[in-house]
Amino acid sequence: MSFEIIALATSAGGLKALSEILAHLPEYFPVPIVVVQHLDPRHSSLLAHILSRCTSLKVKEAEENDRPLAGHVYIAPPNHHLLVTDQKTLTLSQSPEVRFLRPSANVLFESIAKVYQDKAIAVVLTGTGTDGLLGSQLIHAQGGMILAQSEESCEFSGMPKATIEADIVDQIVPLTEIAATLIQLTLPELTP
Secondary structure (H helix, E strand, O other), X not given: OOOOEEEEEEOOOHHHHHHHHHHOOOOOOOOOEEEEEOOOOOOOOOHHHHHHOOOOOEEEEOOOOOOOOOOEEEEOOOOOEEEEOOOOOEEEEOOOOEOOEOOOHHHHHHHHHHHHHHHEEEEEOOOOOOOOHHHHHHHHHXXXXXXXXXXXXXXXXXXXXXXXXXXXXXXXXXXXXXXXXXXXXXOHHHOO
16 A cells, blocks of 8 residues: 555654654655644744754645655644645644644644545654544544554653554554654565
8 A cells, every 4th residue: 555644643752752753764755744743832843943953854844835745744833733635735724722732633634534545644642632533533434544652652641542542543653663664654665
């Protein structure tokens, strides 16, 4: 199966998790990555800048009408929902917070389920609360793949635990193996 997009959702503990994953993905990684990391809405974010120092992928804060490209990582900006349009471009929204969150992984995942269906991989990483659960259920229902960070490798296990308990996760993966798993799923010819 060929995947067209990977979405990562994280909250508390996310910088460490994202750094670990992105550091181990090759420059020629064939699938665009979109990221929701819960951030303080009152401040601009240095997340894209920080992550760009640990990976050969191109990392940027998502902008309106960006077209997701292979080898690129798009970070939801603070205080904006990130979505994918039917034309497979990125769009930003300041629609109401979802369970006190903006950006919300559920909003991103829901748009991905609709547009990419079974060509999507959602990865639920460390974080408190249950953001990502409803969106993961929608991606799962469309035949997409759901990965969850293993609870013992999380700083905060709430988000992945909720997804695991919903019985929709295809693979539960320790943090240090998530990059290798994504490579195996998207570049099978490079893995033994």
